[in-house]
Amino acid sequence: MKRATIIGAGLVGSLQALFMAKRGYKVDVYERRPDMRKLNLGGGRSINLALSDRGLKALKAVGLQSAISQMAIPMHGRLIHMADGTIGGLQPYGEQGQYINSISRGGLNELLMTEAEKHEHVTFHFDTRSLDIDRDKNEVLLENTETHEQFTTQADVIFATDGAFSAVRGSMVKTDRFDYSQHYLPHGYKELSIPPAEGGGFQLEPNALHIWPRKSFMLIALPNLDGSFTCTLFLAYEGAISFDNLRTEAQVKAFFKEHFADVVPLMPNLVADFFGNPTPSLVTTKCFPWVYGNKIALMGDAAHAIVPFYGQGMNSGFEDCSVLDELATELNEDWPTVLDAYQHSRKPNADGIAELAVRNFVEMRDLVADPFFQLQKQVEKHLHRRHPERYLPLYTMVTFSDLPYAEALRRSQVHDSFFIEAGQDLMVMVANNPQEGASEALMDDWVAEIERRY
């Protein structure tokens, strides 16, 4: 029986275990931490993620689409909370019926592990960390952190899904000709919480992603099944408006009252959460090659950790799994060839979504409240409605299609430079009267010109 080893039982590792189990492999998954399903997480933080089409496609491929839909809350668009306390209209993410899904990170991870374990030959080994790549044997050296027993994997193929600070990648960084970068944003983040309403139910519109854009910083909120919202404050570490200047209870209260007045009454635990929770940083990591010795492949955050602003961290990791699976079928599980095709296929797309994710931070904290940005969004909506196959706005390409990220980025650059030239007056005309003949003729011309530039 062929054997696959997976290092890391997070979201991507657990999904990859399912893909390899479906191929009939004996799968061993090694995870540094204890089994999260056995820990008492009462009172722990509830982290949620935005699951969209690329992630769903991968989950569907392992038969989990319906199980997932039970766990997710659809978010149809952005709800913008202005500085004066008013709430703007919903900015839809796509067309009717298109939405992203708020889902519990822990809940999804547990589901994937439990589903994987239903396969007879899948075994999760917890409390086991990777020490180094065994370069002679082309395997990974592991250690049981309880017994301190050390042993070497024995596998036909090894997947390192051990996250943004991957120990396996750490071993690869020390080898010759391994490109690597880690780049931090000047911002950190703080998780906060809005509990359910008394007697149950949501205190804000549940089917939306809430944003309080404040130019250099922002607050967001995503719904949870229990009626609560998980909120995240993104703020610079240093400077005039920064975590550095939020050191006392009075400072925190004054800051929230000034900038997020409408949310303060909904956050009874604001101060305790603020000082009890850590302030993690936001890193983008890139590396290449992703494959060591034709046998050990990095996947997910281990290969390409990105900032969270496009909601594509998990989705891109899941897409790694589905693309790799397609290549494995196409290339008859000739793993050296499969892994090489995988890394060359995925690397430009990982770089693309990394850039888009950083750019989306600016969009979310600033541009969502910008008139020209809104005008372009309006025009793009009409272009997409008139030419649904020929013109896709960037958000649609990234979130509601499986067009390669690099291609989505490239096309969006064509769009942006086109609209700078197109002229605001004509854009206003199209936005206001999309069904008039002049607007329709103009849109047809525009799409033809944009296609020419692609």
Added chain:
Amino acid sequence: MKRATIIGAGLVGSLQALFMAKRGYKVDVYERRPDMRKLNLGGGRSINLALSDRGLKALKAVGLQSAISQMAIPMHGRLIHMADGTIGGLQPYGEQGQYINSISRGGLNELLMTEAEKHEHVTFHFDTRSLDIDRDKNEVLLENTETHEQFTTQADVIFATDGAFSAVRGSMVKTDRFDYSQHYLPHGYKELSIPPAEGGGFQLEPNALHIWPRKSFMLIALPNLDGSFTCTLFLAYEGAISFDNLRTEAQVKAFFKEHFADVVPLMPNLVADFFGNPTPSLVTTKCFPWVYGNKIALMGDAAHAIVPFYGQGMNSGFEDCSVLDELATELNEDWPTVLDAYQHSRKPNADGIAELAVRNFVEMRDLVADPFFQLQKQVEKHLHRRHPERYLPLYTMVTFSDLPYAEALRRSQVHDSFFIEAGQDLMVMVANNPQEGASEALMDDWVAEIERRY
């Protein structure tokens, strides 16, 4: 007595020891390797470097200018060996009296160590490696590699000059919010040698840097005091023309005969050198911050390893020392302030020379044989002669001035875009008849326009 610790006794560490000794510090230098002065290096490889104005300025500041001039061979320009075996005319690096210096890396390093040791309170400790930063004590944890004794530095200020693969930086990479990148070129290099002529003397023109530009690869040669030349072949690792395809004696001989026919008779040890010497890679590393805990500062390659094509690796490291020394004087040795000023002053310049060094590889292996490139060089020479203070060609700014590298890069971008617009016909006129009235008027206009664009 105030104490300075230096990690790494290479070129930059040894020079920094001299600077700190001059300040009256007790200086301890810890070096992972044994004392190179006690090793029998007979038969070892002779590596040379190009020392230019920035390095000389730093050496002058510690009183070593005259000692250095005894060890160096002036190189006034590039001598181009064409593919057909002919040698082009000398392409001067600058004006009359401007040259770079070929100097032995080992010889210079030994001189710096010996000079530093003449100071009573400077001590070199060999066979001592750094294990990690001691975060609690804000010191460095060291280990004697012979006795395995471990101990912690005790210093007012610590300089990590432990090279491109710096262990101290390796500790900093693991801390939060530390930006880092390592990027490799697709090329590696191989050191080869041209021995002195029989009976002594040089087999090639000694006062030049020899280049065999072959577009995707190149060979260079720098003179040594003993009449030999150290040659370096820069070639891709993989591809049609690559180290990958030079695996047999016959392949190596055929490759050299085809591309470097004129040099083959001068290299009796070609095959032995080729297969006896390693094929190192070419890395650019960047990081920030350069300072840890207000006390431990990265310098030289530890902070900014660059590729060798501008001959500025050592020079930029030496400039780190002289800039830091000026800041220390200016800021009264208030080290936290000095180190912070140092890192913010040097970081953009390190990034600038890193980019210039990569670009110069293209210039050396390709553009030196390109007609438009030569035309622009000609025009720039005349502009510089007519306006010596107002117009400096890029090579002059980098090599024969101490203009910040970042500023040199910025100005060179102005130059390049200007000459693309200037028109080839006018450039030919200026190049051919620089002293005619029309050319002089044009040059005056050009310099005024270029200054406007700066």
